[in-house]
Amino acid sequence: MTVNASVYHYVKPEIVAALASDEPFANAKQQATRHAFAEAILEVGEANPNVVVLNADVSKSIGTNKFAEKFPEREFNFGIAEQNMMAAAAGMASTGLIPFACTYAVFASMRALDQVRNSIHYPRLNVKIAASHSGITPGPDGVTHQAQEDISIMRALANSCVIAPADSPTTKQAVWAAAEYNGPVYLSFTRDPVPILFDDDFPFELGKAVTVRDGSDVTIIAMRDLVAQALVAAERLAQDSGVSARVLYCHTIKPLDTEAVLQAAKETGAIVVAENNVTYGGLGSAVAELLVANNPIPMRQIGVKDTFAESGPYLEVIDKYGLTSPHIVRATHDVLDHKARFTRPVSLAAVA
């Protein structure tokens, strides 16, 4: 069946055209968002001489060695010492520099959390934390490098801003937005390549979720690498079941775009949140907290349950933990069943 391209917004036409195929991203251009960050920080650094890059021996992995070659005096390798790097970034920011502190998400959000909380977020210093290997995107590296909790942890900090872009173009826009924002920002990137989904004219605005597929029956809210899975799931639902699923790309987990989420809740009456992160405290929790206080409609969460993950190729690993499009399709059917029960008028006569 052909895809109705008119319901998609800012999604590359070739991506849209392939969404209903058996292997939707087989021919898609792919790039790890850590590498998109490395490209963007070169441009940001060129435009703003106050931008400095700090890294904890990951410049080759993330790709900021290019920044180091271009601006050697503005790149600082701290060695494998994330705690020191984070507090030093705070000291630099206090002088007016804009440090981007680069490491892996497990170390940024856990090893150095005390420094990140007390030396960066408490005084609300202008430090950007560039965290690669977020979620269980480092499939083959095993649990020590799979940051399935980073979004939840960072979201829990006061003064935090948490961004998890889905692909390269929106990653680059996120890096520019983070540099322009005055305050701490946590940027979450993938280790593994993910499809380039969006056009360069994507209207990226910090804190603003974007409807990338229209739909009226249900809304799938997704972040980072699961936006691609959400798009495939939505098209599959349309093709196989005639379900009209909206896809809301929520790149900024905090501050949450409450207006967009509540509008989706009101207009579609059911929500599925898809995140490559534990189901506690992340995007799903943020949405649930908002809905329960304002419009408690049926909702389902796609995310890592209470377990550490196995090691293996990225797509196989995330499939095992229920994060791929077939799982999103199942959760959507489930939430639609719930919605049907939830909205069925109660007959007093039947009760009597």
Added chain:
Amino acid sequence: MDDTVAHLKLKSIRYRKSVLAMIKHGGAGHTGGSLSCVDILNVLYNHVLNVSPDNFSHPNRDRYVQSKGHSVEALYAVLAERGFFPAAHLETLNTFQSHFVGHPTRKVNGIEQNTGALGHGLSVAVGMALAAKLDSSPARVFALLGDGELAEGSSWEAAMTAAHYRLDNLTAIVDRNGLQITGPTEEVNALEPLPDKFRAFGFAVRQVDGNSVEQLLRVFLETPFETGKPSLILARTVKGCGISFMENNVKWHHKVPNDVEYASALDELDAAEAQLLEQLNPNAEVSSWN
């Protein structure tokens, strides 16, 4: 005794009175550690740091980071006397909605960084010193570390980086009073040989009596001790310094004096002040400041 030293000694006595008054009034505070480091702060703010309420937003000001944030009462006493805020504000210490809380925050004028989580301050200072080098700024950075705090491994990460980047615009001062909350540092988790450790980490090290304003004046004038190396002043201090019954007594780490103890402490400080004034050149400028 020259006028500068006399002047500073008098200030130290008055800072100690202020520390005790603050803690007595606020009902909590780190008495012993504030009294051990107050002479260091005195010399820094009155004779070393190029920082004042007038230049506090200037990028080239010297920076002071108090990594041992719990000894904040000493810092408050000195900043108030230096005019960063009215001394009357100190009466709000520990009260609801006051910015004068038990660890330093940037909400108080004159304070560069929120501290209190130990093992952060030297890293923050490293960041400031790197920034000063990058900006070709003459700003110097000073960080006061507790000795018990040095068990935090991040302090040594920071020490490595300070030496690696040849940060001779950075001076770390260790308030080596030898005691931490559960006992002597050498019994809790031994630090010695501490000078050798810092030398091995790439610092140029000097040791002084950290409660002697004469020795502190001299040693700060000599920083940086070596071009291309961060400086470390191992300041041998007495916890509770200046109050006989508090000195070297670990129970005063976080103890508030009762009325009798407070009166007795003030008597000792009054006597020391009277004795100092007697020795002074009657023409010396030692105008009161509070």
